[in-house]
Amino acid sequence: KSLRKAIIAGNWKMNKTRPEAKELLEAIKPLVANAEGKIEVIACVPFTNLETAINTTAGSNVKVGAENVHFEKSGAFTGEISADMLTELGVEYVVIGHSERRQYFGETDETVNKRTLAALEAGLKPIVCVGELKWERQCNITEEVIARQIKLDLWDVTAEQVKNVVIAYEPVWAIGTGLTATPDQAQEVCAFIRAQLAKKYDQATADAVTIQYGGSMNAGNAAELLAQPDIDGGLIGGASLKAADFNTIVQAAV
Ligand code: PEP
Numbered sequence: 006k007s008l009r010k011a012i013i014a015g016n017w018k019m020n021k022t023r024p025e026a027k028e029l030l031e032a033i034k035p036l037v038a039n040a041e042g043k044i045e046v047i048a049c050v051p052f053t054n055l056e057t058a059i060n061t062t063a064g065s066n067v068k069v070g071a072e073n074v075h076f077e078k079s080g081a082f083t084g085e086i087s088a089d090m091l092t093e094l095g096v097e098y099v100v101i102g103h104s105e106r107r108q109y110f111g112e113t114d115e116t117v118n119k120r121t122l123a124a125l126e127a128g129l130k131p132i133v134c135v136g137e138l139k140w141e142r143q144c145n146i147t148e149e150v151i152a153r154q155i156k157l158d159l160w161d162v163t164a165e166q167v168k169n170v171v172i173a174y175e176p177v178w179a180i181g182t183g184l185t186a187t188p189d190q191a192q193e194v195c196a197f198i199r200a201q202l203a204k205k206y207d208q209a210t211a212d213a214v215t216i217q218y219g220g221s222m223n224a225g226n227a228a229e230l231l232a233q234p235d236i237d238g239g240l241i242g243g244a245s246l247k248a249a250d251f252n253t254i255v256q257a258a259v
Contacts, residue, residue, distance in 0.1 A: 015245025070098030088127030114157035179220025
């Protein structure tokens with residue numbers, strides 16, 4: 006675990022206007038300042054908030070991420086945003102393949118893979134989300150689902166590149182539901198993901214990849230989840246919208 010950087014990332018989803026974004030980040034900054042040099046703290050915000058977030062966090066240890074990126078460099082893709090557009094703003098991270106994108110916007114492992122490759126090529130660090138549906142867990146095929154996602158989502162990603170990839174294990178049944186995977190359940194799958202990475206690359210490479218848990222992580226359950234040997238951080242939805250709660254999770258990782 007000491008080989009890896011702990012990363013706590015907020016995923017704001019479709020929340021916050023620019024003034025609200027500024028207010029939340031101004032509240033978060035001083036709270037998490039002590040995490041500097043110890044863990045990475047990221048706010049993944051809607052596209053319209055990126056510039057505000059970058060200006061507001063300048064000079065602080067809070068980094069900024071986007072919530073999606075398109076895979077083509079430019080062209081006739083109405084409504085999409087390219088990786089170069091993000092890097093030009095100063096964005097460092099990007100969430101790719103969030104379950105809400107997969108569920109509501111037709112995201113597939115193929116497009117997740119294309120977005121991941123495009124992000125890496127542009128110098129963005131992708132936070133690639135994987136996770137099983139409730140019925141897949143009930144049918145006892147969680148490992149099959151995860152193995153398939155890791156294989157397809159990281160297709161053609163080299164060992165050198167994967168060091169800049171963060172994997173977020175987000176069981177779909179735990180996202181925004183208040184249902185959290187138990188620390189044991191989350192650890193089991195995060196360890197399985199690392200084993201898949203070791204198989205695809207090698208153990209040293211797998212040991213260097215940050216794997217987050219996400220799914221109703223909050224101020225009350227974060228410490229226990231983050232104490233697990235293969236859980237290197239969290240991707241936080243609801244609880245990232247309150248500075249105090251987000252900070253409690255950050256402090257649990259410091
Ligand atoms: C998420 O959106 O990635 C997430 C984990 O949401 P929540 O924390 O609200 O379950």
